[in-house]
Amino acid sequence: MDNLIMLAFSAFIIENIILTQFLGICPFLGVSTKRSSALGMGMAVIFVMLISSSVTWLLYKYVLEAFSIEYMRTIVFILVIASLVQMVETFLKKVSPPLYKALGIYLPLITTNCAVLGVAILNISKEHNFLEMLVYTTFIGLGFLFVMYIFSMLREKLDFAPVPKAFKGAPIALVIAAILAIIFSRFGGII
Amino acid sequence: MEGVTKMNKGLISGLVLLALGIVCGLLLSVVNYFTAPKIKEVEDAIKYEALAEFYTLADYDLSEVEGTGDFGTIFILKAKGTETIEALVYTVSAQGYSGANQKIQMLIAVNADLSVEGYKVVSHAESTGFGADIVNNDFGVSEIDDLSGFDSVAGVTETSNGIKTCFNLVGQRIAADLGGGLSE
Amino acid sequence: MSNKENFFKGIIKENPLFVSLLGMCPSLAVTTSLENAIGMTLGVFFVLVLSNFIISLIMSNKKLAELVKPVRIPVYIVVIATLVTIVEMVMHAYLPSLFFSLGVFIPLIVVNCIILGRAEAFASENKPVDSVIDGVGMALGYGLAIMLISIFREFLGKGTLTVWGDFQINLTFIFDFLKIEPIAMFVQPVGAFLTFGLILAAITAIANNHKNKLAKKVANNG
Numbered sequence: 257m258d259n260l261i262m263l264a265f266s267a268f269i270i271e272n273i274i275l276t277q278f279l280g281i282c283p284f285l286g287v288s289t290k291r292s293s294a295l296g297m298g299m300a301v302i303f304v305m306l307i308s309s310s311v312t313w314l315l316y317k318y319v320l321e322a323f324s325i326e327y328m329r330t331i332v333f334i335l336v337i338a339s340l341v342q343m344v345e346t347f348l349k350k351v352s353p354p355l356y357k358a359l360g361i362y363l364p365l366i367t368t369n370c371a372v373l374g375v376a377i378l379n380i381s382k383e384h385n386f387l388e389m390l391v392y393t394t395f396i397g398l399g400f401l402f403v404m405y406i407f408s409m410l411r412e413k414l415d416f417a418p419v420p421k422a423f424k425g426a427p428i429a430l431v432i433a434a435i436l437a438i439i440f441s442r443f444g445g446i447i
Numbered sequence: 448m449e450g451v452t453k454m455n456k457g458l459i460s461g462l463v464l465l466a467l468g469i470v471c472g473l474l475l476s477v478v479n480y481f482t483a484p485k486i487k488e489v490e491d492a493i494k495y496e497a498l499a500e501f502y503t504l505a506d507y508d509l510s511e512v513e514g515t516g517d518f519g520t521i522f523i524l525k526a527k528g529t530e531t532i533e534a535l536v537y538t539v540s541a542q543g544y545s546g547a548n549q550k551i552q553m554l555i556a557v558n559a560d561l562s563v564e565g566y567k568v569v570s571h572a573e574s575t576g577f578g579a580d581i582v583n584n585d586f587g588v589s590e591i592d593d594l595s596g597f598d599s600v601a602g603v604t605e606t607s608n609g610i611k612t613c614f615n616l617v618g619q620r621i622a623a624d625l626g627g628g629l630s631e
Numbered sequence: 632m633s634n635k636e637n638f639f640k641g642i643i644k645e646n647p648l649f650v651s652l653l654g655m656c657p658s659l660a661v662t663t664s665l666e667n668a669i670g671m672t673l674g675v676f677f678v679l680v681l682s683n684f685i686i687s688l689i690m691s692n693k694k695l696a697e698l699v700k701p702v703r704i705p706v707y708i709v710v711i712a713t714l715v716t717i718v719e720m721v722m723h724a725y726l727p728s729l730f731f732s733l734g735v736f737i738p739l740i741v742v743n744c745i746i747l748g749r750a751e752a753f754a755s756e757n758k759p760v761d762s763v764i765d766g767v768g769m770a771l772g773y774g775l776a777i778m779l780i781s782i783f784r785e786f787l788g789k790g791t792l793t794v795w796g797d798f799q800i801n802l803t804f805i806f807d808f809l810k811i812e813p814i815a816m817f818v819q820p821v822g823a824f825l826t827f828g829l830i831l832a833a834i835t836a837i838a839n840n841h842k843n844k845l846a847k848k849v850a851n852n853g
Contacts, residue, residue: 276820278660282744327479327720328472330738331712338708368742370656377735422836426652430828437820460701467706471713478717485724
């Protein structure tokens, strides 16, 4: 049990997907300008991550390994993710058009989100069992949401700050991310 | 009529995608055929890296089993092309000094004639100064069933007890394992 | 567009990393050493050039293009993923140390926005030869960008420049001369964000300066 707690804590903070593993940077910089979009994107990513990691884990174990075609992993995984995002899009369009509109172009972009494919592959390379995979994926997703949300709060304030012209936009965001990264890296000594 | 054409178009597009998938899959299986043996070599080299300190790996057929309890991976070295076990390398751990959760882990390589080919302390959590030297110490063990040389060399009691226990654990099972007791 | 323009746009004007901000994830993770950056560039080069070529070939055939259009994104993905898997397998077999340093970022080349982006934006609408040139330019632009970042990070963080395997340029004497230690933070996540941010700011400043000079020139002549 405390093995799982350690796993969760490490996935959330110590091996934080954005600030330590560098996955999901594109939405991190692109979608984090407003709190509401950060929240929406974060939740969508958690949802897609959980389902895609579960499906890919099962496929790897029971199909790819069974037929010794592990090398098909990349193709199969990315196709699963692309189809899933497509299904989520269609589903959202029908069930909640305002949410669909709010997420806009960011929804299809979840397909190319390194974090989603990255987590699917990490679960395999770390040889997690099904339960470990669920815990790890959930807390990676929550860590993603957490950092995105904090960052969006900082960026909202940044809009009112006198930023030098050359730094406006991505550069200053990256510098702030650097400071966040220092803070998160200090958590590594806790365990 | 139009609905059918649309469905046909969609079906054909789907078939094109499937055909592409199959072509790519075949292409990859060809590449895999060529790279797989080399990849196995690379992976084996890493897995058996520790063994390379004791033996020339190319001279043997290598395999391994997972031990239980105090034993981790047990590497089996057989004479090439035969089922005769030439040597066994054990990953074994035992209680050291500092606390119940910290164990000393060792690699112990024993030949078929019970002579000890070599050993190495892989990890330990002893405080520096006490047990820090144990990683590089020679414990004077050359026969697995004769640990008399051990006590005269080792200095600190608790730590070296852990190491002695490792040797003892191996000594207790070596005969059975060499006789074919290891299930692969 | 002339071939020269086509090629050079990928390096300066439309540099995929510094201008379009694509492919950021590997550029932060992989730039801890020059060798890793060079390795990643090779992988991206192989995939981008070939995928541009193949996709352009497919879409140049009018009949095939019609059939593929409704499923074109999955088709691109399958092509790109196949190429990436080839890179993975070859690297694992013949360049194992590079394979283990780059880790999960090799399969992640498949979601590198640059490759899918160029496929959709350029290769699907241009001739194969032009697409290849575009691919080469973009890949080189990306490569030069990440090599630049990694030169800064590795030099400031470790004092060395590892070009390939044992071929390493040891510049620690500069640190010894200045009586300071290499600044380790540069090879950690902090340094990644910081270096990238500062380089981006510098480029923006240079570009703005250039724009202002050009504007002044036009104003003076007008």
